[in-house]
Amino acid sequence: MGRMTPPELPVPAEASPRAGGFATRTPEKLCVEGVSLRFGGIRALDDVSFTVAPGSLHALIGPNGAGKSSCFNVISGLYRANAGRVRLGETDLTGLAPHKLAGLGVGRSFQNAALSAGSTVLDNVMLGRHALTRGGFLAAGLRLPWTVRAERRHAERAREICAFLGLDAVVDAPVGALPYGVVKRVDLARALAVEPVLLLLDEPAAGMNAAETAELAGTISGIRAELGISILLVEHDMGLVMGIADRVTVLDFGRRIADGTPAQVQADPDVIKAYLGTEAA
Ligand SMILES: Nc1ncnc2c1ncn2[C@@H]1O[C@H](COP(=O)(O)OP(=O)(O)OP(=O)(O)O)[C@@H](O)[C@H]1O
Numbered sequence: 041m042g043r044m045t046p047p048e049l050p051v052p053a054e055a056s057p058r059a060g061g062f063a064t065r066t067p068e069k070l071c072v073e074g075v076s077l078r079f080g081g082i083r084a085l086d087d088v089s090f091t092v093a094p095g096s097l098h099a100l101i102g103p104n105g106a107g108k109s110s111c112f113n114v115i116s117g118l119y120r121a122n123a124g125r126v127r128l129g130e131t132d133l134t135g136l137a138p139h140k141l142a143g144l145g146v147g148r149s150f151q152n153a154a155l156s157a158g159s160t161v162l163d164n165v166m167l168g169r170h171a172l173t174r175g176g177f178l179a180a181g182l183r184l185p186w187t188v189r190a191e192r193r194h195a196e197r198a199r200e201i202c203a204f205l206g207l208d209a210v211v212d213a214p215v216g217a218l219p220y221g222v223v224k225r226v227d228l229a230r231a232l233a234v235e236p237v238l239l240l241l242d243e244p245a246a247g248m249n250a251a252e253t254a255e256l257a258g259t260i261s262g263i264r265a266e267l268g269i270s271i272l273l274v275e276h277d278m279g280l281v282m283g284i285a286d287r288v289t290v291l292d293f294g295r296r297i298a299d300g301t302p303a304q305v306q307a308d309p310d311v312i313k314a315y316l317g318t319e320a321a
Pocket residue numbers: 079082083084102103104105106107108109110111276
C-alpha cells in the first residue's frame with residue numbers, strides 16, 4: 041500500500057473551482073439516534089443508537105439478518121427510517137439523498153456491478169469525483185480554462201488515490217480485466233475519490249479468500265491511519281474487525297445488543313449467544 045498525505049480536501053459547496061476548489065475538512069462524529077426501520081411486519085431496526093467517534097474505525101457486526109445492511113442503507117440515504125435520526129457533527133443527514141451525502145463528505149462502497157467494467161480504473165475513480173465538480177464534466181466539456189485546470193487536478197488526485205491503494209500498475213486497465221480482489225480496491229478508490237470524512241463500507245471482504253481479506257484489513261486500517269477519516273465497517277465476520285476496529289456495535293434481530301471495544305464485545309455473553317445461535321441454526 042502506498043502513502044498518501046491527508047488531501048487538500050475539496051469542499052464542493054463553497055469552494056471556487058477557479059481556485060482549484062481545495063480546502064480542508066475535519067472528521068466529525070456520526071450519531072445514529074434511535075433509528076427504527078420496518079419492512080411490512082419485519083422490524084429490520086429497532087431503536088438502534090451508536091456513535092462513531094471522529095477519526096475512528098467503528099465496526100457494525102451481527103449475524104445474518106441482524107440489520108447491518110439496513111442500518112448502512114439508512115445512514116447512506118438509500119432507506120428512509122421510520123423513526124430516529126442520523127447526524128454528522130451538527131449536520132442532519134436523515135433522509136438526505138445519496139448524492140447530497142457525497143457532497144457532505146460521506147463516501148461509500150458499492151457492489152462490483154456499480155463499476156463500469158469497460159472503463160479504465162482511472163475513469164471509474166474519476167466518476168467518484170462528480171460530487172466535487174461544480175458544473176460537472178458538462179462545464180468541462182465547454183473547455184473553459186478553469187474547468188480544464190480543475191479537471192487536470194482531479195485526474196492527478198484520482199491517480200494519487202489509485203497509487204495509495206496500490207493500483208498504480210493498473211490505472212489504465214479496464215476494470216473488467218482485473219481479478220476480484222483488485223476490483224474491490226477500485227471500488228474503495230472510488231469511495232475515497234469523494235474525499236470523504238466518513239467512509240461507509242458494507243462487507244468489503246465478501247467473496248474474498250483469506251489472503252485477500254487479510255490484505256484488505258491492512259488497507260482499511262491504513263486508510264484510517266493515513267487520512268485520519270472515520271470509517272464505519274459493516275461486517276459479518278468477527279475475525280476481520282477484531283484486529284482493526286477501535287469500537288464495535290453488535291446488532292441482533294434489529295436491536296443493539298452490545299457496544300464496546302473489540303475485547304469487551306468478544307467477551308459479552310449476549311454476543312457469544314447470538315453468534316453461537318447462528319452457527320447452531
Ligand atoms: N428490502 C427489504 N425488504 C424486505 N425485508 C428486508 C429488506 N432488506 C432487509 N430486509 C429484512 O430486514 C432484516 C434485516 O436485514 P439486513 O439485510 O439489514 O441484515 P444484515 O445484518 O445485513 O444481514 P446479512 O449478514 O445477511 O447481510 C432481515 O429480516 C431481512 O430479511
